[in-house]
Amino acid sequence: MADQEEDYSSLPLQDRATHKIWKVRLAAYEEITKQFTTSASENDPCFRPFLSDPALFKKIVTDSNVAAQEVGITSLVACLQYGGPNACQRLRGTVVTPLAEKGLVSMRAGTRQKTIDALLYFIELDTPDPVIEELIPILSNKLPKLVTGTIIALREIVKSFGTKTVGPKSIVKALPKLFAHPDKNVRAEATNLTVELYKWMGDAIKAGLLPDLKPVQQKELEEEFESVKGSVPQQVRFLHSQQQAASQGHSVGSGAVEQEDEDEIDPMDFIEAVDIFGKIPGDFYERMGSVKWKDRKEAVDDLFKVVSVPKLADADFTELMRVLAKCVAKDANVAVVTVAANCVEAIAKGLRAGFAKYKNIVFTSLLERLKEKKQSVAEALGTALDAVFASTTFSDILEDVLEFMKHKNPQVKQETTIFLVRCLRTVKIIPKPSEIKLMCDACTVLLADTAKPVRSAAAEAMGTIMKMIGERAMTPYIDGLDDIRKNMIKEFFETATVKAKPEKVPPPSAQAPKAGGARVPSGAPRPRSSAVGVKRATSTTPNTSSGRPTPGSEPPAPPTVAHSRLAPPGARTSRVGAGSTGVLRKKDDHSSSPRTTSTSSTPPRSTSSRGLTGVSLSTSASLSTSHSGLSAAEKAELAELRRGREELVSSAATLKQQVDALQADNLKLSQAMAELQLSNKQLIEDHTRDVLAIKAKETQLARARSEADDARAQIGILQRDLDIAKAAAAAPSAPSATISRGDEIVARDLNDGINNVSPVPRTKSESILSEDEKENGFSAPTMSRSAGAHLSRSSSRTGSFSPISSGTVDTSDIGSGNAGSVESWRRAAEVTSQLKARIEAMKARQIRR
Structure with missing residues (x-):
């Protein structure tokens, strides 16, 4: 009771905010909220203690007393609402995670709603990515109630800002695990979050989610998607940067999701x-x-x-x-x-x-x-x-397409032109006028082709181009055509569908600065110098209290050097004097410009009160609203400078195009060279392989030839043996099969020798044997009938053929009265020995083979 009556108001606010008595803490939280609400600006001293020690708010949002916790989170919302981006950036890293873990599971609905409000402010005042990165890990928490509350918070974030502001990639990747959660409340809230994402993303969410779900869950989601199909969500909260852009006159959109915005979400990002x-x-x-x-x-x-x-x-x-x-x-x-x-x-x-x-x-x-x-x-x-x-891009493929539209094969020309039509239907930016001309010239040539499909494809291409750029812009390209071709083109023009739109030109604030200054991001304070580099004297500017120029007070002239003629390439510009007012002066190799030498007799102009054109700064301040104060010479000078700038820009663009073309050619040549090197390497390998194969074939051929020669020789031998056998079988006086080939040859030689002694005509069988021996290279002498008869009788008695018996020779069998019979027998014996030697030699050769 004494504690309740004790007055703690004298304690410092920070001490009361961490007091052990919850009512003291609650009163301190209410006082903190009041101070933030009544603060004069974002830099009010009341914010300083809490921003210098972010851990203090961490203790506040995790208060053990549910009533004090709700009021403490309310004070955090007030701090963010009135403290601005600075408060958000100071507190976010320390407060977001404990705020979500303790506030989203509270039994009080007010506490849960205030927690979500605080998270939305953390996103609104800076960027959503850090907050999403803090919330995604909580989805893996073991407490189903905390996971459910986090999913609800993510759904509110997506619903308020949309997927164009809040990147959905990390959220979509976490969904499959949520659909597999054992708690039905988690699965139900995951379905609600998925449906909200579908409103913004369309079918793009299906590629990264549905393949990982069960068929039943896929079917349920498809039904939910059908129920919200066609609904157009609205962005109800905007980032601080978007609000600043809107305050400066730049449209941030009505929040409706257009088809183009849906196309910006790439389904592949979720795979x-x-x-x-x-x-x-x-x-x-x-x-x-x-x-x-x-x-x-x-x-x-x-x-x-x-x-x-x-x-x-x-x-x-x-x-x-x-x-x-x-x-x-x-x-x-x-x-x-x-x-x-x-x-x-x-x-x-x-x-x-x-x-x-x-x-x-x-x-x-x-x-x-x-x-x-x-x-x-x-x-x-x-x-x-x-x-x-x-x-x-369209420009990358156009050159090759135009080249193949000139192909000698009609089928190639037709299909290439049809491919060009498909490209024109799907390209999102209208091609350049130079590209339009090249395409129309190529199609005009094809309109006179002999093949009807080629002419039809060319007419369709020109009709699609007409749909893209309009009938008026197409007039110069179809003026010289006959009525039949014009009608064909217009028919395709009426049915063509294209997506191409003119290339968007960035707003002036987003373009490069014209006076050499740095590019100013959207929402940032505008520079205090004018577009021509002339800083206004604060005594002549209307807004002297802030020192900032009034909106629309910048002169429209863009040049960086305000001389009567363009500066040479080697000229440089610099600011004159450490305390100058920002006047830019030409600085080149000469000590003075022609203007200064021509006016050397006149008193020098003060740089603090005169601009580059000789006009006083007070006068230049009024040039933005009207040019009536300029003289004719100054207007001519200004026009000349503008023309010079346009020429420089045009020259720079031309040079850039030439450089890009040269780089592209260099890349093509490098790739062609690499391909040729690869082809050369392949050809060398093929040649080496072919040479080895040829050598192997030659070796096989030589071996085959050698084997063929051996086979032919063997065949010759076998053929001779066969002929001898046939001749022996045909001879009437030859024994049946007991006479060997060698004995047969010896017998013939003996016959020849005896015939020399007593020339008697041969029988038929002897003639056959003689012819066979002639084929084999033998020239045996003939044998007489009586000698042959004697040999036949001798062979029949002994069972084998022997021209000379082991006993003495009976000369009476050869013939009485023949004085040279002994000499004839001697010669026969010599012939027989020679034949035996030849037979042995032949047998030896056959064995070696």
């Missing part, structure tokens, strides 16, 4: 990228180089399975794209070409803008292969071209 290079088969490149089309088809099929993912991790795809480009351009099998084109499409869609650096490798190969008339191949090539175009 994890996949690294495919670890999944490509190791023998992919080897199979792609196979001579069998089935091997190549299997290789591209395997690759297509790997690359068919929504998002690919960025890596070096150069070698892979070269292989696919070579396959598309040169493969003879259309099935392989079709799947290769599908692989290019999948990689382009998976890499998106990252595929632009590979465009030069594969784009012309796709265009060249448009000569295929098979519908399935044409569709695959067309979708691949569309995917490549989506990864780059």
